[in-house]
Amino acid sequence: MSGQQINFDKSSLQFGHKVDAAVRTEVQETLGMVKLGGMGSYLGLPESLGGAKTQVFSFVRDRLNTHINGWSAKLLSKGGKEVMIKSVASALPTYVMSCFRLPKSITSKLTSAVAKFWWSSNGYSGGMHWRAWDKLCSSKCSGGLGFRDVNDFYTALLAKQLWRLIDYPNSLFAKVFKGSYYRNATPMEQVKSYSPSYGWRSMVSARSLVMKGLIKRVGTEDSISVWTDPWIPAQLPRPAKSCISVLANLSQRGINCDTRCGRCGDPMETVNHVIFDCPPARQTWALANVPVGPIGFPTASVFANMDYILRILVKEEYRFCPWILWYIWKSRNDMVFDNLDKNPSDVVRLATDEARTWYDAQLDDSNTTREGPVGDNVMPGLPSSIPSRFSGYRCFIDGSWKATDMYAGLGWFCQHAHNSSTTMGASNLRRSLSPLHSEVEALVWAMRCMIGHDFREVAFLTDCSDLVKMVSSPHEWPAFSVYLEDIKNDREEFSSFSLSFIPRNLNVKADYLARKARSSPHLIKFVNNCPSSWLI
Structure with a gap:
């Protein structure tokens, strides 16, 4: 026991x-305890948050104005003002904003x-806002000055509190909120609660921000729904x-449409x-020599049928099945939109021809003989500054990322030392x-390709x-812990x-490959068979 006792004279109810x-x-x-509380403050926060929030949190605005008005704008250069804003002005409301969402009128x-302080030249007028x-709140590399956007900043602080509930579920902080608001759920689930506190409402308002960067790592599969969970970051479930x-x-x-199949008249076209x-x-699959019958395939479940197709794809004679799927769908569309009823034998022939053409193209690319350094015009050879005493392989890696593109590109180029x-x-x-995520992903993929090549x-x-x-x-990069754990395991x-x-x-070389992959309009993956147009 510490021996400390409650001071009843300072305590209030x-x-x-x-x-x-x-x-x-x-x-x-x-x-x-005789004293009644609620009108004072504790640790700089009001004891009671009842009433208009604009009035409750007006002290934050007043405190900032007091500090800013005490600084002499005449005596400070732009550099001095930048330091004062970043180190003092932005830090003043941090504790309040980490607990509660401030009203927009306050922010x-x-x-x-x-x-006004930044643009003022005399400390009295607001100055010209150029x-x-x-x-100005954009990063310096984007043409701004790196000032904090108040709304983004306090949303990030509240998201951090919400993440604490997820990351430390056994803490007292998490247990109190769990018992009050999400007893049989998680903090990320929207559970209706009676008269929630303003603190809880402030934290859950940052759910959308947490969801943007939330990635679930597959473990025992106890809490994963394959069909409804978001597998792509910052995307809705698909x-x-x-x-x-x-x-x-x-x-x-x-x-409002007729649900009957336009080809056979079945009452429900699924x-x-x-x-x-x-x-x-059915006739198309039979002509393609894919075993069909009353038992096994096809079944009434589209998932079971797709599982069957994916399992037989490993056999050489069934490599054309993806093209069969596509051309069955196209023949259905031809019937619905153009009233053209294609013969199943024509569908099989077209699908197998397309499949054969694609596989021949892959074979041609992989067997092309190249003499001398590849792509000297665009991608120069190995640098002479790399030490030559190393007897293994040198693997150059790069990731290409652009905010306006749908995909990020990964590239690597490997050459033996001797x-x-x-x-x-x-x-x-x-x-x-x-961009840093794409660099890490490029390293992980390159390491696994090297392992696959037995390098x-x-x-x-x-x-x-x-x-x-x-x-x-x-340990200094916790946001990338999932990737770093993969790198640690692969290093062994x-x-x-x-x-x-x-x-x-x-x-x-790696940079060029990554940029070409990023600019592709669809998902691609090339290992030792990159298109020849990428190498000249």
Whole structure:
């Protein structure tokens, strides 16, 4: 025991407006506390948040104005003002904003006061505002000054509190909120509660921000729903059902239409019926020599049928099945929109021809003989500044990211230290949260490609200094813990592993591959068979 005791003279009680006077008196006498609270403040925050929030939080605006008015705008240069704004003005309301969402009228006045101080030349007038404040809040590399946007800043602080509830569910902080607002759910689920506190309403208002960067790592699969969980960051759930415009789905979405199949007259045209169960579709699968019958395939479940197709794809004679799926769907559309009834044998022939053409193109690309350095005009050869005593492989990696593009690009170029044999890869994936994410993803993919090629002595080279710092000090980058755990596990497969920084002009091959992959209009992945137009 610490020996500390409650000071009853400094303690106070606060009652709700529905508590009877007799009950209040009884509680006061039992606890020995006479003083009533609610009108003062504790740790700089008001004890009571009842009434208009603009009036409750007006002290934040007044406190900031007091500090700013005490600074002499005449004696401070722009650099001095920048330091004062970033170190003092932006830090003043931090504690309040980490607990409660401030009204927009308060945040706009805070922004106005700081902007007036920045543009004022004499300390009295507001001065000429030559640039919008939201532009100045952009990063310096984007043409701004890096000032904090008040709304974004306090949303981030509240999101941090919400993340604490998720990351530390056994803390007292989390247990109190769980018992009050989400007993049988998670903080991210929208659960209706009776008269929630303003603190809880403030935290849950940041759910959308947390969801943008929330990634679930697959573990025991106890809490994962394959069809409804968001698998792509910052995207809404994309279930694998009801996303094809067959008549049954159109009817479910409120479109008044005849749900009968236009090819066979079945009363309900579903995805499974069109692709697998319709007589022309059954005949197409049979002519393609895919075993069909009353037992096994096709079934009444589209998921079971797709699982069957995916399992037989590993066999050479069934590699054309994806093209069969596509051309069955196209033949259905030809019937619906153009009244053209295609013969199933023509569908099979067209699908197999397209499949054969595609596989031949892959074979041609992979067997093309290239002499001398590949792509000397665009991608110069290996730099002479890399030490030559290393006897393994040098793998140059890069990620390409652009905010306006749908995909991020990954590229790597690998060459043995003592011969001219080269391997390379280019791929793209859904655009991640930042350029640094794409750099990490490029490293993870390159490491796994090296493992697949059985290259165990590899020196990885990157033009991203933050990636080198991240791998060397993973505990300082908690936001990338999932990727860093993968890198740690994959490193154990190498007998010799290193990651070094090189200037960008020495990494043009990987950079070029990554940029070409990023600009592709669809998902791609090339390993040792990059299009020849990318290499000239």
